[in-house]
Amino acid sequence: xxxxxxxxxxxxxxxxxxxxxxxxxxxxxxxxxxxxxxxxxxxxxxxxxxxxxxxxxxxxxxxxxxxxxxxxxxxxxxxxxxxxxxxxxxxxxxxxxxxxxxxxxxxxxxxxxxxxxxxxxxxxxxxxxxxxxxxxxxxxxxxxxxxxxxxxxxxxxxxxxxxxxxxxxxxxxxxxxxxxxxxxxxxxxxxxxxxxxxxxxxxxxxxxxxxxxxxxxxxxxxxxxxxxxxxxxxxxxxxxxxxxxxxxxxxxxxxxxxxxxxxxxxxxxxxxxxxxxxxxxxxxxxxxxxxxxxxxxxxxxxxxxxxxxxxxxxxxxxxxxxxxxxxxxxxxxxxxxxxxxxxxxxxxxxxxxxxxxxxxxxxxxxxxxxxxxxxxxxxxxxxxxxxxxxxxxxxxxxxxxxxxxxxxxxxxxxxxxxxxxxxxxxxxxxxxxxxxxxxxxxxxxxxxxxxxxxxxxxxxxxxxxxxx
Ligand code: PFF
Numbered sequence: 001x002x003x004x005x006x007x008x009x010x011x012x013x014x015x016x017x018x019x020x021x022x023x024x025x026x027x028x029x030x031x032x033x034x035x036x037x038x039x040x041x042x043x044x045x046x047x048x049x050x051x052x053x054x055x056x057x058x059x060x061x062x063x064x065x066x067x068x069x070x071x072x073x074x075x076x077x078x079x080x081x082x083x084x085x086x087x088x089x090x091x092x093x094x095x096x097x098x099x100x101x102x103x104x105x106x107x108x109x110x111x112x113x114x115x116x117x118x119x120x121x122x123x124x125x126x127x128x129x130x131x132x133x134x135x136x137x138x139x140x141x142x143x144x145x146x147x148x149x150x151x152x153x154x155x156x157x158x159x160x161x162x163x164x165x166x167x168x169x170x171x172x173x174x175x176x177x178x179x180x181x182x183x184x185x186x187x188x189x190x191x192x193x194x195x196x197x198x199x200x201x202x203x204x205x206x207x208x209x210x211x212x213x214x215x216x217x218x219x220x221x222x223x224x225x226x227x228x229x230x231x232x233x234x235x236x237x238x239x240x241x242x243x244x245x246x247x248x249x250x251x252x253x254x255x256x257x258x259x260x261x262x263x264x265x266x267x268x269x270x271x272x273x274x275x276x277x278x279x280x281x282x283x284x285x286x287x288x289x290x291x292x293x294x295x296x297x298x299x300x301x302x303x304x305x306x307x308x309x310x311x312x313x314x315x316x317x318x319x320x321x322x323x324x325x326x327x328x329x330x331x332x333x334x335x336x337x338x339x340x341x342x343x344x345x346x347x348x349x350x351x352x353x354x355x356x357x358x359x360x361x362x363x364x365x366x367x368x369x370x371x372x373x374x375x376x377x378x379x380x381x382x383x384x385x386x387x388x389x390x391x392x393x394x395x396x397x398x399x400x401x402x403x404x405x406x407x408x409x410x411x412x413x414x415x416x417x418x419x420x421x422x423x424x425x426x427x428x429x430x431x432x433x434x435x436x437x438x439x440x441x442x443x444x445x446x447x448x449x450x451x452x453x454x455x456x457x458x459x460x461x462x463x464x465x466x467x468x
Contacts, residue, residue: 009074010168015251017173022067022234022243022256023263024176025336027183028329029110030232033300035268036207036275038228042221045210048269051225055233055261058226058448061440062235062404063257065411068423070244071253076343077238080245086414092406096238097344099399100337103237104360105368106392107337108160111330112152112372113301116142118327121319132319135305139298143375150372154365160334161361164342165354168246172335179328184267186325190318191273202284203277223455226448227397232264234333236404238340245343252427275304282307300326338364394460401453405446412442 012018039047073080077096081089120132132138142148163171194200234240247256279299304322308315338360345356374381374388383391411420417438424431457463 009245011246011248013169013173014248015256017169017176018243018247018251019256019259019263020176020180021172021336022240022260024180024332025234025239025243026232026260026264026333027180027267028232028234028333029300029326030228031264031268032271032326032329033275034228035232036272037299038224039207039272040276040279042224043211043213044206045208046212047221047225048208048272049210050221051229051268052265054222054225054229055265057440058445059229059233059235059261060254060257061437061445062230062408063233063240063260064254064424064437065407065420065441066235066240067244067247067253067257068420069407069411069415070241071247071249071426072419072423073241074245076242076245076340076347078344079347080241081410084415086410089410089414092403092410095399095406096236096241096403097341099396099403100237100239100340101363102367102392103396104334104337104341105364105366106371106389107330107334108157108364108368109149109153109371109389111156111160111327111334112149112154113142114323114327114330115152115156116148117301117305118320118323121316121323124316125320132305133309135302135309138305139301144379146377149376150369153368153372156331156334157361157364157368160331160338161357163335164338164360165357167353168339172339175335176332179332183325183328183332186321187267187270187274190321190325191270193318194274194277197277197281199281200277203280204273206280207272207276223451227452227455230400230404230449230452232268233261234336236400236407237337238344239336242340242343243336250427252429253424254431254433255429275299278307279303282310285310397456398453398460401449401456405449405453408441408446408449412438412446417441 012021035051039051041047069080069084070076073083075083078093081087081093117132120138124132163175165171166174195204230236244253247253282303305319308319308322311318338357341360341363342353342356345351345359346353349356370378370381371387371389371392373379379387381388386394411417417434420441421431421434421437
């Protein structure tokens with residue numbers, strides 16, 4: 001009999017454990033790498049202000065909706081809609097399960113890259129490795145290597161699954177209690193260290209002072225911020241529904257949502273203080289200018305290692321601290337995605353948790369191998385002309401807004417806001433945002449989410465200036 005059924009469904013040990021788990025899911029590569037790079041690209045303070053405003057309105061609304069659906073149904077995303085008495089909406093549960101099932105494998109491939117870099121810096125400190133001294137060559141040869149990316153991905157996947165096997169309280173909660181405070185400590189430590197470097201002021205100014213000249217089109221800034229917020233809060237991936245299903249009845253949904261948004265935004269803004277000043281200093285020194293700052297996806301695996309190399313022997317230690325931080329962030333996010341998949345299989349097939357973990361682990365390694373080998377031995381396999389990893393990433397960027405918009409339509413027009421709000425009041429506290437929530441979930445959120453969808457389709461097809 002499944003341990004996921006109604007009578008003995010696992011639960012978090014308290015409000016803090018839930019907030020920590022959801023924040024651990026939200027805080028990931030999106031905060032550490034994507035937020036600073038987008039802020040640098042879209043006018044610093046302008047982007048930060050738009051991002052915070054969107055998180056507190058749209059982000060809060062979507063988060064409350066997903067958590068409340070989970071807690072009310074006590075099911076993961078796959079079976080929640082049926083349980084709520086709307087079997088016609090089962091298709092949405094299927095879609096919301098397909099998303100983590102396809103994101104998880106390639107997220108684990110990137111997790112494997114982080115493992116590789118972490119080990120390389122440890123070797124560098126131990127005096128046994130020099131490869132990372134040429135970061136571009138290191139990255140190119142690693143991703144194209146015959147086995148390395150696969151082996152690193154498999155290690156990352158198996159360790160994640162081992163945590164999941166241990167269960168909600170003993171596995172996920174305990175690993176978060178260790179990793180999240182360490183992550184925060186390292187992020188604050190690195191940001192303070194960088195802030196104290198001579199010349200850091202220029203970079204901090206570049207990051208915080210609104211630069212209206214580099215955001216010629218405010219629409220693009222809003223779209224960039226919205227897409228980022230969406231990914232950063234792990235929305236539309238079934239995760240918040242599954243995690244909400246383990247939430248105790250006596251805990252407050254809106255309070256938890258505000259804390260998750262606050263924690264996620266705090267780490268995103270902090271990451272900018274950690275990354276932007278060093279990259280700006282490096283750009284000035286190397287004469288590479290804005291190209292370094294706009295390095296995009298290459299920022300984490302090529303540009304930053306180049307910057308670390310500039311610090312000489314200390315750079316290797318900074319590399320270890322930074323990639324430990326990234327490893328924890330990627331790991332806790334992968335755990336949440338794995339849990340959403342495992343819970344869905346348990347709830348649907350009523351199998352034991354271990355069986356479900358074995359199935360999800362096998363799936364993830366099998367599908368992940370397409371992305372892991374995608375720059376090397378299987379580089380000729382190019383769906384729609386893209387390397388496998390980019391193909392999965394683009395498809396998911398289109399699918400997630402569809403899922404989010406449908407969740408809003410379901411909550412706003414089928415289940416109705418009053419049901420979600422009743423779930424928010426269950427802990428006995430008053431809810432002061434009734435009208436705001438109803439207007440947001442029925443009209444504004446679906447419309448805003450649909451604009452992300454249009455921009456993602458245009459981006460994928462390379463249409464116009466929509467690229468973000
Ligand atoms: N929210 C994570 C981040 O900001 O990096 C990314 C993420 C986590 C994506 C979990 C997907 C997911 F299921």
